[in-house]
Every structure is written in structure tokens, then in C-alpha cells.
Amino acid sequence: MKDNxxxxxxxxxxxxxxxxxxxxxxxRTQHNAWIHAVITTAVILLALWLKRPRQEWAILILTxxxxxxxxxxxxxxxxxxxxxxxxxxxxxxxxxxVAAAAVLLGAIGAVIIGLLLLGPPLxxxxxx
Numbered sequence: 153m154k155d156n157x158x159x160x161x162x163x164x165x166x167x168x169x170x171x172x173x174x175x176x177x178x179x180r181t182q183h184n185a186w187i188h189a190v191i192t193t194a195v196i197l198l199a200l201w202l203k204r205p206r207q208e209w210a211i212l213i214l215t216x217x218x219x220x221x222x223x224x225x226x227x228x229x230x231x232x233x234x235x236x237x238x239x240x241x242x243x244x245x246x247x248x249x250v251a252a253a254a255v256l257l258g259a260i261g262a263v264i265i266g267l268l269l270l271g272p273p274l275x276x277x278x279x280x
Contacts, residue, residue: 195216195266215265216262218258222254229247
């Protein structure tokens with residue numbers, strides 16, 4: 153009889169391995185991912201320095217994750233479109249442009265949220 157518990161653990165471990173491989177692919181191949189990484193790190197350090205409350209941390213983390221998830225999906229969509237349509241096609245361009253716009257929208261929202269949460273306490277700490 154097959155040990156389903158052991159194979160289930162193995163399958164879960166493999167799924168994490170695939171997810172981390174995807175994450176590494178994005179970091180290795182997407183210039184904007186490095187920009188996101190630098191900005192994410194800077195905001196985390198700034199929020200630590202400003203000693204922000206837990207509720208604000210939750211909002212910041214959700215904001216980071218939104219931008220990162222949009223970047224991951226954008227990369228996946230670009231790869232699928234390139235595979236399905238190696239020659240130029242106007243609809244392939246639309247798919248890539250819309251996926252990139254999703255990342256841009258997330259990044260703009262993240263900047264606004266960052267300014268709303270971190271701007272006033274930073275201003276107070278630096279000026280006041």
C-alpha cells in the first residue's frame with residue numbers, strides 16, 4: 153500500500169520549490185523587480201525607523217504584496233504571450249501592455265499609500 157502522507161508532504165515541498173524557482177526567475181530576469189526590491193527594502197527600513205504601529209505594517213505589507221504579485225503575473229503573462237505568439241500580433245501587444253499597466257497601477261497606489269502612512273511621521277521627525 154502506498155504511503156499517501158509521505159507523498160503528500162513531498163508534493164507540498166515540490167510546490168514550494170517551484171514557487172521559489174518562479175520568484176528567482178523574476179528577480180533574475182526582470183529589471184523592475186530589482187526596483188521593487190530596493191523600494192520595498194527602503195520602505196521597510198523607514199517604517200522601522202519611524203516605529204509605525206502594527207495596523208500600518210499590515211497595510212504596508214499588503215501594499216508590497218500587491219505590487220509584487222502584479223509583477224509576478226506580468227512576467228507570467230509576458231512568457232505565455234511570447235510562447236503563444238512568437239511573431240508580432242496586436243493582441244499580444246495588448247496583453248503585455250495591460251499586464252504592465254497593472255504593475256504600474258499597483259506601484260502608483262503603493263506610492264500614495266506610502267506617502268499617506270509614512271509622510272506625516274517622517275515630516276514630523278525630520279522637521280519637528
